Amino acid sequence: MNGKLTGTSAVLLYLITAGMMIFVLCPIVLIMTISFSDGYFVSFPPTGFTTSWYVSVFQNSEFTSALLFSFVLAVGTTILSLLLGVPAAFAIVRGNFPGRTLCKGLLLSPLIFPVLITGLALLQLFSSYGWSTVKLNLLIAHTVVTSPYVIRTVLTSLELVNPTLEEAARTLGATRWQTFRRVIFPQIAPGIASGAIFCFMVSFDNYPVSMWLADSANTPVPVVLYRQIGTVFDPSVATMSSIIIGLSAAVVLILDRLVGLRRAMAM
Amino acid sequence: MKAPYSETDHHPGAAAAQPRETPGAWLHRQFVGSPNWMILPLLAFLVFFFFLPSIKLMLFSVMTQDAQGRIGAPLTLEHYIRFFQVSLYTDVLWTTIRISIITSVIAAILAYPVAIVLVRGNIAVTRIVTLIIIAPLAVSVVVRAYGWQLILGNGPTGLLNYVLLNLGLISEPLALLFSPVAVVVGSLHIFFPMMVLPLASALGKIDPNLEQAGRTLGAPAWKVFLRITFPLSMPGLVAGVTLVFSLSAGSYVIPALIGGPSSQMLGNMAEQQIIAVYDWPFGATIATILVIIVLAINALSMRLLGGRNFREKQK
Numbered sequence: 001m002n003g004k005l006t007g008t009s010a011v012l013l014y015l016i017t018a019g020m021m022i023f024v025l026c027p028i029v030l031i032m033t034i035s036f037s038d039g040y041f042v043s044f045p046p047t048g049f050t051t052s053w054y055v056s057v058f059q060n061s062e063f064t065s066a067l068l069f070s071f072v073l074a075v076g077t078t079i080l081s082l083l084l085g086v087p088a089a090f091a092i093v094r095g096n097f098p099g100r101t102l103c104k105g106l107l108l109s110p111l112i113f114p115v116l117i118t119g120l121a122l123l124q125l126f127s128s129y130g131w132s133t134v135k136l137n138l139l140i141a142h143t144v145v146t147s148p149y150v151i152r153t154v155l156t157s158l159e160l161v162n163p164t165l166e167e168a169a170r171t172l173g174a175t176r177w178q179t180f181r182r183v184i185f186p187q188i189a190p191g192i193a194s195g196a197i198f199c200f201m202v203s204f205d206n207y208p209v210s211m212w213l214a215d216s217a218n219t220p221v222p223v224v225l226y227r228q229i230g231t232v233f234d235p236s237v238a239t240m241s242s243i244i245i246g247l248s249a250a251v252v253l254i255l256d257r258l259v260g261l262r263r264a265m266a267m
Numbered sequence: 268m269k270a271p272y273s274e275t276d277h278h279p280g281a282a283a284a285q286p287r288e289t290p291g292a293w294l295h296r297q298f299v300g301s302p303n304w305m306i307l308p309l310l311a312f313l314v315f316f317f318f319l320p321s322i323k324l325m326l327f328s329v330m331t332q333d334a335q336g337r338i339g340a341p342l343t344l345e346h347y348i349r350f351f352q353v354s355l356y357t358d359v360l361w362t363t364i365r366i367s368i369i370t371s372v373i374a375a376i377l378a379y380p381v382a383i384v385l386v387r388g389n390i391a392v393t394r395i396v397t398l399i400i401i402a403p404l405a406v407s408v409v410v411r412a413y414g415w416q417l418i419l420g421n422g423p424t425g426l427l428n429y430v431l432l433n434l435g436l437i438s439e440p441l442a443l444l445f446s447p448v449a450v451v452v453g454s455l456h457i458f459f460p461m462m463v464l465p466l467a468s469a470l471g472k473i474d475p476n477l478e479q480a481g482r483t484l485g486a487p488a489w490k491v492f493l494r495i496t497f498p499l500s501m502p503g504l505v506a507g508v509t510l511v512f513s514l515s516a517g518s519y520v521i522p523a524l525i526g527g528p529s530s531q532m533l534g535n536m537a538e539q540q541i542i543a544v545y546d547w548p549f550g551a552t553i554a555t556i557l558v559i560i561v562l563a564i565n566a567l568s569m570r571l572l573g574g575r576n577f578r579e580k581q582k
Contacts, residue, residue, distance in 0.1 A: 005387045009488040014388070016380035021399045024459065027414025028403060030426055034417060042417060044426045084312055087305035095303040103306060110317055112565050114517030116534045117554045120541065121320035124327075144317045147309060205407035208519050208534075222409045229413050229524060238417070241410040248405035252398075261401050265464050 028245055035239040042235055053239040062224060063240055070221040073135075074203040077142040081199045084143070085150030086192060090184075092151075093158040104155070111148045118144060119209035126213070134218040141213055142203040149202060150195035153264070157191025158184075194264040197255045201248070325558065327551035338547055346552040356536070360556065363532040366447060366522075367515040370454040371508045374462040377455075378507065382466040383496075400460050408457055412524040415453045419443040419525065445527030453521040458514050462507035469503025470496070502572055509568035513561045533557040 005013060030044070035053055037046030057063055091097075092104050110118060122141045131137055161184060169179040207222040214223050221244065228237045255264050328346055332338045350356045381400070385393050403411065418426045421444050428440040443449060473496060481491040515521075519534040526532070533553055540550035 005384070007488065013380045013384050014392075016377070017384045017388075017396060020377055020381050020459070021396065024399055024403055024456065026426075027411055027418055027456065028406065030417050031410065031414045042424075044417065044420070044424050044429045084309040087302070088309035091302045091304070091306035095301055095306065097303045097306075103310065106318075107306075107309060107313065110313070112513060112561065113317075113321065114513070114534070114554075114557055114561055116517055116519045116537070117321070117324070117558055118317065120537065120550070120554055121324040122316065123541075124324055124547070125316070125320040140316055144313065147313070151309075201405045205405070205409075207407065207409050211519075211538075222407045225407070225413070226409050226520070226524075229409070229416070237413065241413055244410050245406050248407075249402060252402045252405045256398070261397050265401060 031238050032242045032245065034235050035242040037235045037238075040234050042233060042238060046235075053234075053236050054243075057236055057239045057243065060236070062219075063221070066219050066221040066224040067243075069218060070204050073138055073142060073220060074200045076139050077146050077203040078196050078199040080139065080143045081147045081150045082192065082196060085147045085195065086154055089151050089154035089158055093155060094163075104151070107151045108148045110144055111152075115145055115206070116208040119212040122209070123212040134213060134215050137213050138210060138218065138220070141209045142206060145206065145209055146199040146202050149198035150192075153191045153195035153198065154188060155191075157188040161187045190259045190263065194255060194259045197251060197258070197264070201251055204251075205248075321558075324551050325555045327548050328555045330548055332546065332548050336545070336547075346549050349549070350552055350556065356553075359531055359533060359536050362447065362530060363516055363557075364560070366450055366454065366530065366532065367512045369451050370458065370515045371462075371511040373451070374455055374459055374511050375466075375504060375508055378459065378462040378466050379500075382463050382470050382503075385463065385467040386471045400463050403456075404460050408520045409524070411457055412453055412520050415449065415456065415525050416444060419449050419452070421445070444525055445530070447526065447530040450518075450522050450526040450530045450532075453525050454515045454518060457521065458511045461510040461514060465506040465510070466500060466503040469500045469506075473499045505568050505571050509564055512564050516560055516564075517557060 034042055034044070034046050036049050036051065038048035038050035038052070039046070088107060092100050092107075119141060122137070122144070126132075126137045165183050166179050169183045170176075174182065204220075205222060206220070207226060210220045210223050211226075214220060221240075225237070225240055225244070228240065252261070255261060327338055329342050329344060330338050331341055331343055331345075350360075381396065385396055385400075388396070420426070420428065421440060421442050423429060423432055423440045425440070425443065427443060428437075431437045432440065477495050477499070478491050481495050482488075486494065516532070517534055518532055519538065522530055522532045522535050526535075533556065537550050537553040537557070540546045540553060544550075
């Protein structure tokens with residue numbers, strides 16, 4: 001690290017930071033605490049200790065099937081985003097067509113567009129064409145939202161790849177595909193991995209797009225949870241939330257192991 | 268590698284524009300000799316599933332819906348006039364802008380200390396702080412909003428009310444939930460990382476020797492911050508404020524779950540118009556206003572950042 005923090009200003013900075021860490025963790029820790037409460041209503045302080053909510057939540061087929069649905073949807077979204085995104089990022093960095101900067105802006109633009117409105121626009125599109133395959137609609141909609149993450153992470157890592165290595169491989173007789181697989185891919189693999197993990201996370205957590213497009217047979221887990229929050233007042237909602245928190249934590253740890261958090265966040 | 272010949276029929280005109288090159292050679296150069304074509308699948312996907320639907324939705328805002336629900340001619344501005352004439356709607360617009368501004372400002376103020384610790388603190392601390400800042404990003408907004416419901420819960424069993432009552436600071440439980448304050452607190456929680464990350468990245472690029480020089484020349488810590496660190500961190504601040512403002516303006520879940528009737532935002536109103544009233548043109552009007560706000564903020568921020576880079580290059 002460059003430059004050290006010392007003196008009273010350092011104490012102040014650490015104190016504020018500690019306060020913010022408590023602020024950030026508070027709701028998450030509270031949910032996890034209440035998920036073990038044996039009261040019939042959510043209240044603070046939690047009473048008793050029981051794991052029975054976990055048992056009942058895993059017996060709740062609405063929740064478990066939503067969990068499975070969200071998982072499959074997130075995996076599908078990730079695969080489709082990578083299939084579309086990695087070649088496109090490659091074309092922007094290695095291509096020679098005019099308007100590459102504009103194209104890059106266009107491909108990244110779903111990131112700044114309000115996600116809720118993306119979902120609404122797609123609801124309109126799908127209903128006007130009469131596309132009633134909800135699974136496919138959700139896959140398309142989630143991919144619109146997640147593909148920019150692939151573009152961003154893969155672009156960043158492709159820009160660091162030295163083009164002379166590719167030229168050397170080509171001069172030595174490697175085909176384009178061999179050059180990609182043996183020379184480029186190993187160098188951009190961390191970028192692809194973090195792009196993939198971002199896609200998975202964003203799709204798995206998404207509510208504002210799924211809310212428009214889901215139906216009762218195809219419900220991702222945030223939609224089920226949202227409905228439960230308004231209708232169920234026992235700790236089972238906290239238990240479902242805790243399970244989602246646990247899964248999210250696992251994904252973050254995977255990202256940290258594979259790529260490193262700071263690198264993944266481009267810090 | 269095989270050339271995707273099916274893609275080649277789209278460019279006969281372009282080939283003719285280059286007389287020295289045979290069409291075959293042009294096609295070979297574009298599709299076999301270069302990766303240019305690889306942008307086409309994603310570009311086509313986004314044109315069909317993002318750009319065109321978004322534009323069409325925004326066009327709905329100047330169209331009329333007949334009794335059968337069909338949307339089309341005549342073109343009209345009546346939905347915009349209605350939006351800006353009825354105080355119920357403009358109130359929601361101002362609430363949206365106010366909540367987004369307050370959230371961005373508070374986030375910026377609180378993010379500086381955290382970002383400075385992230386780039387200058389000792390390694391063990393920065394590792395923990397990074398993890399705590401980033402990990403909640405992976406948790407669904409719905410879950411985090413639920414957490415704030417439990418903390419701010421009205422009545423004596425909300426966490427905050429329970430603590431305050433037991434400390435004797437209040438004698439009656441406060442009505443914290445379902446207020447604009449609750450929405451700001453919740454939004455701050457969700458969007459705080461979006462402020463810290465660009466800020467930390469900008470702070471990390473500042474040459475520590477500059478601050479060192481300031482201190483050696485006798486400037487107190489606050490002056491070093493105001494005169495050296497703060498101006499140099501501007502790109503990160505602008506990027507962070509833009510992100511937090513755009514994301515909070517487009518919120519749906521937070522106002523719906525922890526905001527009351529007085530703190531509903533544009534997104535909630537658009538959803539109501541579409542799902543409950545089935546008024547697509549008016550819903551599209553609200554959506555368009557939201558999109559214009561977000562795009563304007565982003566354009567402004569790009570100008571600020573772009574102009575800055577330009578000046579730096581000129582030096």
